[in-house]
Amino acid sequence: MTLTQEIQLLLPLTALLPLIAILxxxxxxxxxxxxxxxxxxxxxxxxxxxxxxxxxxxxxxxxGTLLSTTLYAVALRSSMVVRVAxxxxxxxxxxxxxxxxxxDPLHLRLELLGPADADLHAVLEPAGxxxxxxxxxxxxxxxxxxxLPGAQRWRQAGHQLEHRSALPLSPDPAQPDQExxx
Numbered sequence: 396m397t398l399t400q401e402i403q404l405l406l407p408l409t410a411l412l413p414l415i416a417i418l419x420x421x422x423x424x425x426x427x428x429x430x431x432x433x434x435x436x437x438x439x440x441x442x443x444x445x446x447x448x449x450x451x452x453x454x455x456x457x458x459g460t461l462l463s464t465t466l467y468a469v470a471l472r473s474s475m476v477v478r479v480a481x482x483x484x485x486x487x488x489x490x491x492x493x494x495x496x497x498x499d500p501l502h503l504r505l506e507l508l509g510p511a512d513a514d515l516h517a518v519l520e521p522a523g524x525x526x527x528x529x530x531x532x533x534x535x536x537x538x539x540x541x542x543l544p545g546a547q548r549w550r551q552a553g554h555q556l557e558h559r560s561a562l563p564l565s566p567d568p569a570q571p572d573q574e575x576x577x
Contacts, residue, residue, distance in 0.1 A: 409442060412435070418433060426471065429467055432467060440453075440459065448545075478514060479507055481510065482521065516560075517529055527555070528557065530555075
C-alpha cells in the first residue's frame with residue numbers, strides 16, 4: 396500500500412474519531428452511548444492497525460472496546476432500574492404498563508418486588524377505590540418523575556405520588572422515644 400492510499404484510508408477514519416466523540420458526549424440515551432463507545436474503540440483499533448501498531452490495536456480492541464463496553468453494559472443493566480415494592484398483590488397489568496411508559500423517557504426499567512426486599516426506590520400500595528399510591532424514597536427521583544408527562548397521567552387516573560417522608564411514621568415500640576431520652 397502506498398502513502399497516498401494510506402492517507403486516503405486514514406483521513407476519513409481519523410475524521411470519524413472526533414465526530415463519534417462529540418456524539419458520545421451529547422447523547423442522553425445511555426444505551427446509545429454504549430454503542431457509540433464501542434464504535435469509538437473499534438475505529439481507534441482500526442486506525443492503530445493501519446498505522447502498523449498491531450500491539451496497540453489489539454490492546455485497544457480488547458480493553459478499550461470489548462472490556463470497557465462489557466463492563467459499561469453490566470453497570471447499565473444493574474443501575475438503570477427502579478425497584479418498587481408492592482405492598483399486597485401485584486397491581487393490574489395496565490397499571491404496570493403505565494408505570495413503564497412513565498419511566499421510559501428516563502431510560503429506566505421497572506422491577507416489582509415483594510415488600511420485604513431490600514434496596515428499594517419506592518413502595519406501591521393500594522389507596523382505595525382502585526387507585527394506588529406510589530411512595531418514593533428519593534426526593535430527587537420524585538422531582539424528576541413529577542417533571543414528566545406520566546406524572547400528570549398518573550394523577551388523572553386517580554393515583555397518588557408522594558415522597559415517603561410525607562407520611563406520618565407510626566411509632567415503633569422497639570425504638571425508644573427520642574424526646575424522652577436523657
